[in-house]
Amino acid sequence: MKPSRFQYHRATDVPHALALLREHAGDTKILAGGQSLVPAMNFRLARPGVLIDINAIEGLAGVTGSSAAGLTIGALTRHAAFHTPVEPGPVGALLARVVTNIAHYPIRQRGTFGGSLSHADPASEWCLTAMTLDAVMVICGPSGERRVPAPAFFRGTFTTAIGEEDLLRAIEIPPYPGDWRGGFYEFSRRKGDFALAMALAFLRLEDGRIAEARLGLGSVSDRPIRLTAGEAMLCGRAPDAALFREVAADAQGRIEPSGDIHASSEYRRDLVGTVIERALARACGLPDHAGEAVR
Template sequence: MKPAQFDYLAPDSLDEAVAVLAERGPESRVLAGGQSLLIELRYRTSRPALLVDLNRVPGLSEIVLSDNSVHLGALVRHAQLERAPFDDPLADLFRQVAPYVGHPPIRARGTFAGSLAWAHPAAEWCALAMATGAEIELRGPAGRRAVPADAWFRGAFATACGPDELVTGVRLPRPPAGSRVAFAEHRRTHASFALAAAMVVLRLTGGRVGWVRIGLVNAADVPLRAVEAERVLTGELPSPELLAEAAARAAAEADPADEPHAPAAYRRHALGVLVRRCLARAVGDGTHDPAGDS
């Protein structure tokens, strides 16, 4: 099917984009990488009267590092994160996760911020934003505001972004130095969305879990941070039994739906296995739990 007719505008500045959305926001859609929006247009599940293309707005493709955070402009592509140009645990996590986001042509165009704006329950970046405590930065007619990830996701394909607002960037706190990261995903084919996936960012202090964040992908209609599992781990020695208990807690925190190829119980089990696998990798060789790989 071809898209329904729409007007198209490619502003040269953010001010211009904001002004257009102030006037025609409710009938408009912002276009970033187009890797999700164009499919909606083609199937006519979305019929906006106007597309506001951000791709000519300068300065939105930059990755800016500061001591405590990393700032991704609204047009930072998945592929830029696949070869993140800095070295710290967050960059490691970007590099581990990015190859699972679609396939190379999608990663060349699709954007990190667009993924958060689209809010697909199986989107890896949405869970990464939750796990790391990202803030989504917006501009609209009322000015600027920043929304923490845990207030951003309102449901499947629903966010806190107003119809007259646009995402200008995302700020992600850098995990504590020395943190280790791990990501694991279960999907049907190489190009499929995740049936389930998990990520762990963890720092050991004196052999104990000093700090940990666990993100779950496609575990509910919104991305989840497994806070109960984090609580079980914090301050403890990472024995195989502890990792298994934390993984079971994480699976219990999930609320997956039945999918055609994977009933909810199967996906909950998979989440537990993936969390245990990530934890074993993050704590290192000494406590690797072979049972976590089954």
């Protein structure tokens, strides 16, 4: 199929993009990588009257800062930028692990970090990453710039705090010093398919025990989930398989996974235990029984 008729505008800077959004409010879509939008338009699941291309706007792409000082990711930064660590600290290493799970190599060449967050697919690896790492989204709008924490940013399936006249400019990840370490695991039917369940663990170890923990779950609800109860269970304890099973079982008892044509709620609940245990094992460098090498 082909998309329905639309106007095309190429924004030259952020004020120009905001002016176009204001002029055509309610009938626009932002074109960044287009890896989700264009297929939806071709199937006429999305029918914007106006398409605003932001690829010519300087300053929307790139990564600055560090794990220790905090990282700022431009919304137009391509997935492929994370194939190698964007900085030498634990956040850079984690992002490099996560990105290889996103779709396929050609898609990662065009798709963008900010586009993924704006699309807010429940199966998005970057949405889970933003929620788990306490990311803050920097949004430009008619009243200026505002910063929205991840829990307030994600409002449901394909729904965020970005308004009709707003533009996501950047994503800020808070400081995580060098003693943090991350693990990620997702289950999909085939490499590159949407995940049926995934977990991200980010831990700080001190004297052989977990001093701080961030634990998130994705692709089981209408938005990524932060497992704060599991984080509390991890803190102060030595990492081992028994602890990971305990945390996974607790999460299984607390959530009500969604069911769809890809997986039932019961099946996803079983997967939740697996992905949590394996993400935690990978964060701690322990065997995860997934048949893959753990760093």
